[in-house]
Amino acid sequence: MKKPLLTYGLSKAGLKHISDVPNGLKCDCVCPNKECGKPLIARNRSSEHKEIHFAHAPGADCGKAYESAIHLLAKEVFKELMEIRTPN
Numbered sequence: 311m312k313k314p315l316l317t318y319g320l321s322k323a324g325l326k327h328i329s330d331v332p333n334g335l336k337c338d339c340v341c342p343n344k345e346c347g348k349p350l351i352a353r354n355r356s357s358e359h360k361e362i363h364f365a366h367a368p369g370a371d372c373g374k375a376y377e378s379a380i381h382l383l384a385k386e387v388f389k390e391l392m393e394i395r396t397p398n
């Protein structure tokens with residue numbers, strides 16, 4: 311299975327989508343995986359990349375960034391909703 315591309319990075323202001331940051335290291339985002347936290351490179355020039363995404367520096371991918379981003383996004387949704395509905 312193809313590894314999903316990372317489309318959210320962690321900025322000082324919270325999660326940022328790839329389409330909301332400047333290209334390259336100027337995105338000022340780090341890996342959402344707390345144990346990693348390495349700077350991310352925004353690859354958001356659609357002329358250069360078929361699918362825009364964040365990348366670690368070559369050889370620095372921790373392999374847990376995507377899962378961590380989903381985890382943090384879910385937390386943001388729950389914080390916004392302030393409720394969880396469960397089946398009876």
Ligand SMILES: [Zn+2]
Binds near residue numbers: 347
């Ligand atoms: Zn990482």
